[in-house]
Each structure stands twice: as C-alpha cells, then as structure tokens.
Amino acid sequence: MAELSLNRARSIIRKALAKGREEGFKPLSVVVLDTGGHVKAFEREDGAAPGRFGIAQGKAYGAIMLGMAGRAQMARAEQQAYFMAAVNGVYGGQVVPVPGGVLVRDQRGNIMGAVGVTGDTSDNDVIAAVAGIEAVGLTPEE
Amino acid sequence: MAELSLNRARSIIRKALAKGREEGFKPLSVVVLDTGGHVKAFEREDGAAPGRFGIAQGKAYGAIMLGMAGRAQMARAEQQAYFMAAVNGVYGGQVVPVPGGVLVRDQRGNIMGAVGVTGDTSDNDVIAAVAGIEAVGLTPEE
Amino acid sequence: MAELSLNRARSIIRKALAKGREEGFKPLSVVVLDTGGHVKAFEREDGAAPGRFGIAQGKAYGAIMLGMAGRAQMARAEQQAYFMAAVNGVYGGQVVPVPGGVLVRDQRGNIMGAVGVTGDTSDNDVIAAVAGIEAVGLTPEE
Amino acid sequence: MAELSLNRARSIIRKALAKGREEGFKPLSVVVLDTGGHVKAFEREDGAAPGRFGIAQGKAYGAIMLGMAGRAQMARAEQQAYFMAAVNGVYGGQVVPVPGGVLVRDQRGNIMGAVGVTGDTSDNDVIAAVAGIEAVGLTPEE
Numbered sequence: 001m002a003e004l005s006l007n008r009a010r011s012i013i014r015k016a017l018a019k020g021r022e023e024g025f026k027p028l029s030v031v032v033l034d035t036g037g038h039v040k041a042f043e044r045e046d047g048a049a050p051g052r053f054g055i056a057q058g059k060a061y062g063a064i065m066l067g068m069a070g071r072a073q074m075a076r077a078e079q080q081a082y083f084m085a086a087v088n089g090v091y092g093g094q095v096v097p098v099p100g101g102v103l104v105r106d107q108r109g110n111i112m113g114a115v116g117v118t119g120d121t122s123d124n125d126v127i128a129a130v131a132g133i134e135a136v137g138l139t140p141e142e
Numbered sequence: 143m144a145e146l147s148l149n150r151a152r153s154i155i156r157k158a159l160a161k162g163r164e165e166g167f168k169p170l171s172v173v174v175l176d177t178g179g180h181v182k183a184f185e186r187e188d189g190a191a192p193g194r195f196g197i198a199q200g201k202a203y204g205a206i207m208l209g210m211a212g213r214a215q216m217a218r219a220e221q222q223a224y225f226m227a228a229v230n231g232v233y234g235g236q237v238v239p240v241p242g243g244v245l246v247r248d249q250r251g252n253i254m255g256a257v258g259v260t261g262d263t264s265d266n267d268v269i270a271a272v273a274g275i276e277a278v279g280l281t282p283e284e
Numbered sequence: 285m286a287e288l289s290l291n292r293a294r295s296i297i298r299k300a301l302a303k304g305r306e307e308g309f310k311p312l313s314v315v316v317l318d319t320g321g322h323v324k325a326f327e328r329e330d331g332a333a334p335g336r337f338g339i340a341q342g343k344a345y346g347a348i349m350l351g352m353a354g355r356a357q358m359a360r361a362e363q364q365a366y367f368m369a370a371v372n373g374v375y376g377g378q379v380v381p382v383p384g385g386v387l388v389r390d391q392r393g394n395i396m397g398a399v400g401v402t403g404d405t406s407d408n409d410v411i412a413a414v415a416g417i418e419a420v421g422l423t424p425e426e
Numbered sequence: 427m428a429e430l431s432l433n434r435a436r437s438i439i440r441k442a443l444a445k446g447r448e449e450g451f452k453p454l455s456v457v458v459l460d461t462g463g464h465v466k467a468f469e470r471e472d473g474a475a476p477g478r479f480g481i482a483q484g485k486a487y488g489a490i491m492l493g494m495a496g497r498a499q500m501a502r503a504e505q506q507a508y509f510m511a512a513v514n515g516v517y518g519g520q521v522v523p524v525p526g527g528v529l530v531r532d533q534r535g536n537i538m539g540a541v542g543v544t545g546d547t548s549d550n551d552v553i554a555a556v557a558g559i560e561a562v563g564l565t566p567e568e
Contacts, residue, residue, distance in 0.1 A: 090235060351474070
C-alpha cells in the first residue's frame with residue numbers, strides 16, 4: 001500500500017484552497033491523513049475559525065478508520081444515529097460523519113489516505129477536496 | 143464459570159472468517175472476549191479498514207457488560223436512544239449496540255464470553271459469528 | 285510501504301508463543317500492530333491475566349507512534365521520566381515504554397509494523413517477540 | 427495582537443524543513459500554532475514516524491498555554507516533575523515540556539504564535555525551528 005508523499009499532500013492542499021478561492025467559498029481548512037489516520041499535512045486559511053483543525057481531522061479520520069467516506073457516514077448517521085454516536089465513542093470522539101471527509105484511492109482502488117475539508121457548506125467542502133485529489137492524479141471517493 | 147480456551151477462541155475466529163469467505167462477505171474482523179469483557183483473541187483480515195478492532199470489540203463488550211446480545215441492544219437503542227448513549231458513557235464509549243455482538247453460552251446456558259464481528263452488514267456479521275460459535279459446539283445468542 | 289498480511293501476523297504470534305512454551309516462560313500475550321498502530325491480530329494464552337491486551341498493545345503502540353522500539357523508549361524514560369510521561373499523555377495513555385515492544389522491519393529497513401509481548405520479564409518478552417519476527421524472515425528492532 | 431498569516435506559517439515550516447535537510451537531521455515534523463494554541467499549519471516529512479503530529483503540537487501547545495518556551499518548561503520539569511505533570515493534566519495531556527517548542531515574537535515582543543519541531547534530538551529540533559522563525563523576520567524564544 002503506497003502512502004502519499006509530503007509533496008503530494010502539499011499539492012492536494014494547495015489545489016483545494018485554490019479551488020475555494022476560485023469558487024468564492026469561505027476560508028477553508030484542509031488536512032491530509034495517511035493510511036493509519038495520522039496527520040501528514042494541514043493548512044488553515046486566514047479568517048477561518050480557530051477550531052477548524054479538529055473538524056477537518058474528524059471528517060478525514062472517520063473515513064480512514066471505517067474505510068467509509070463522509071457521504072456514506074452521513075447516510076448511516078441519518079438511518080441509525082445511535083450507531084454513529086457509538087462509533088464516535090470508540091474512536092475517542094474524533095469522528096465527524098458528514099461530507100468533506102474524502103478517501104484518496106490509487107489507480108487500483110487502494111486507499112492511500114484521506115482528505116478532510118471544512119469551512120463552507122459540506123457540499124462545497126467536498127468540491128474543494130475533490131479538486132485537490134484529482135489535481136495529483138488520484139481518485140476521490142466522497 | 144468456564145472460560146473459553148485460546149484454542150477454542152482461535153477456532154471460532156477461523157470458522158467465522160471462513161464463513162465470510164464462503165459467503166463472499168467483505169473482509170471481516172473478529173474478536174473473542176472473555177467473561178470479564180477482556181480480549182482473548184482477535185484477527186483482522188487483509189483489506190479491512192484499520193479501525194475495525196474498536197468496532198468488533200465494542201459490539202462484544204456491550205454484550206458482556208450488559209449480558210445482552212447485539213440485537214437486543216439495538217432494539218433498546220431504537221426505543222430509547224438516550225439510554226444506550228448513557229450506557230456508552232458509563233462504559234467509557236466502548237459499546238456499539240448493533241447486531242454482530244454475539245454471546246457465547248455453554249450447554250447449561252452459562253455465558254462463556256462474546257464474539258464481535260464487523261466488516262459487512264450487521265446481519266452478515268452475525269452469520270459469521272454464529273458459524274464460528276457453533277463450530278466449537280457452543281450456543282450463540284445473537 | 286508493505287503491511288504485514290494476516291497470515292504473517294498469525295505466524296509471528298504462533299512462533300512467539302511456541303518460544304515461550306519452549307523456554308518455560310509464564311503465559312504470554314502477543315499483539316501485532318500495522319504501520320499505523322492499529323491492531324491486526326492478538327492472542328492471550330490461557331492463564332494470562334485479563335488485562336494483558338492493554339500492556340501488549342501499549343508496548344507495540346509506542347514503538348510505532350515514535351518509530352522507537354521498547355529498549356530505546358526505556359532508556360529515554362530513565363533519563364527523562366517527565367518526557368515519556370508527557371508522550372503518554374499525548375497518545376492517550378496508550379504507551380508502555382519498556383522492552384517487549386519490538387519494531388518489525390523488512391530487508392530494506394522499512395517499518396512493517398510492531399509486535400508487543402507481555403507476561404514474563406521484559407527481557408523474556410523480547411526473546412519471544414524476536415523469535416516470532418525472525419520466523420517469518422523479517423528483522424526485529426528491540 | 428497580530429496573528430501569523432498562513433503565508434508566513436508556510437514559510438516557517440519550509441525553512442525549518444530545509445534547515446533539517448541541510449544539517450542532515452532525521453525527518454522532521456513541524457507545526458505552527460496561533461496565539462490561542464490552535465493549529466495553523468503542519469507538515470510531516472516522509473520517513474517520520476506516524477505519531478509525530480502529537481509531539482510537535484505538544485511542544486508548541488505548552489509554550490503558548492504557559493507563555494513559556496520549551497527550554498524553560500524543561501528546566502521546570504527537572505526541578506519539579508510533579509508540577510509539569512499536573513500542568514499536563516490541566517491541559518488534557520497535550521503538553522510536551524522539552525526543547526523544540528519555540529515562541530514566535532514580533533519586534534515589540536508580542537507573542538504571535540509558537541512553532542513545534544520533533545524528529546531529531548531536542549537541540550537539533552530547536553535549530554530547525556529557529557531557522558524557520560528567523561527566515562520570516564520574527565524573533566524566536568527557545
């Protein structure tokens with residue numbers, strides 16, 4: 001299983017932030033996690049609220065730990081709220097089950113990490129994450 | 143009160159994983175807990191998400207701590223979500239109240255431990271757990 | 285970076301336990317963690333105390349998170365106790381900085397995971413871990 | 427109170443990492459925190475252990491929360507280990523009281539944030555942090 005290099009993680013973050021500026025989104029925060037859910041790189045734009053690291057990380061962390069992207073987590077939370085609440089307990093309160101936690105897959109479909117974006121609406125957060133991941137030639141799973 | 147031996151715990155795990163392969167389930171993770179809720183043995187199949195230990199353990203741990211298998215816990219969570227949330231707080235966030243946490247009983251009905259399975263749908267997780275427990279001549283309570 | 289397969293993790297555990305029986309060690313518990321510090325497989329021998337999972341995991345977890353095996357962690361703890369106490373806080377109390385947390389490296393020196401053994405003296409725990417790792421053709425770092 | 431912009435935080439990280447490469451240090455991880463102790467930016471070099479975010483953050487977080495850089499925290503820990511242990515409890519286990527947590531001050535002496543570096547010896551971590559801070563025309567307090 002290949003890990004994302006720091007160079008690629010940086011490019012993902014830059015492109016995600018550039019997409020946000022281009023679309024006129026609010027200030028974004030973007031994290032890249034490795035295949036074990038550990039932080040590889042993070043940036044928070046000027047004007048974003050101070051607590052955004054935790055939200056970005058929580059979106060990406062749940063995606064890695066469950067192997068399930070943010071949209072699927074949200075669907076599960078809407079069907080069975082107590083299940084996602086319990087999962088959150090298991091993972092120490094570090095899971096934010098909404099869109100914006102996006103899995104990064106290579107050409108063979110292997111998970112290489114996850115990107116978490118927060119700052120605008122969840123759907124806009126996804127747009128920024130996807131732009132970043134596609135810019136480095138990898139495949140996003142929203 | 144008889145405890146499950148390591149040999150029996152291993153057999154349960156192997157048979158549960160074999161059942162999963164036979165049925166074409168997604169990669170599974172299987173834990174066996176003793177009568178005190180402590181881990182006896184665990185295996186996570188290649189391709190399963192990294193965080194699956196916590197989910198498997200959470201399913202089996204609630205079964206032991208409450209003496210109530212996963213299906214009964216889910217029923218309670220659906221009736222009274224705040225009760226299961228409170229239970230989760232009491233047990234340090236380590237309870238996942240859905241099917242796949244299966245009690246193991248001997249011929250007299252004594253609890254000998256619990257099995258937790260995660261990776262496919264909750265109902266398929268139960269099928270794998272039951273196959274493992276029955277293969278060693280014990281009685282599952284789903 | 286290659287991950288340990290479940291087959292290899294099983295072999296490591298079996299050989300580590302066999303080494304313990306051969307040497308007349310007390311009942312052992314052995315965990316194998318992946319490169320992100322997540323549990324791949326675990327077994328606790330009959331007669332081992334119920335809480336041994338946490339100790340085995342704590343030895344291997346610190347090795348992964350810091351990239352530093354148990355003997356090096358112990359040396360640091362003896363020089364600067366408050367540093368290892370602080371590290372433990374950072375990692376949620378999940379680090380046990382003594383011998384028995386052994387890094388698993390491939391031929392090129394890349395970390396493939398870690399093994400944690402507990403049950404006998406720390407030095408004997410290391411002997412069992414090393415036997416398991418060498419039996420699958422990999423290189424232990426104690 | 428002026429905050430570090432994302433541009434400046436990026437420059438600090440790049441220069442700190444460049445200094446590490448130039449000096450032949452082991453792979454480094456560098457975090458920049460704002461005046462509230464919240465993460466502004468972070469990068470972990472390829473080859474660094476997965477848990478390095480927590481150590482980098484812990485070094486910088488203590489510096490901000492106490493208004494006391496890493497060397498002063500270490501001196502205090504060596505005199506009164508129980509005091510720093512208590513401080514660690516107060517701040518949720520997020521303080522690592524060793525060199526490598528460096529305050530960032532402007533020309534008037536106001537704190538603008540903190541930098542945390544980890545990966546090589548504590549003294550080398552400081553060298554990298556100082557290089558990063560000075561490169562953007564600000565004043566490090568080690």
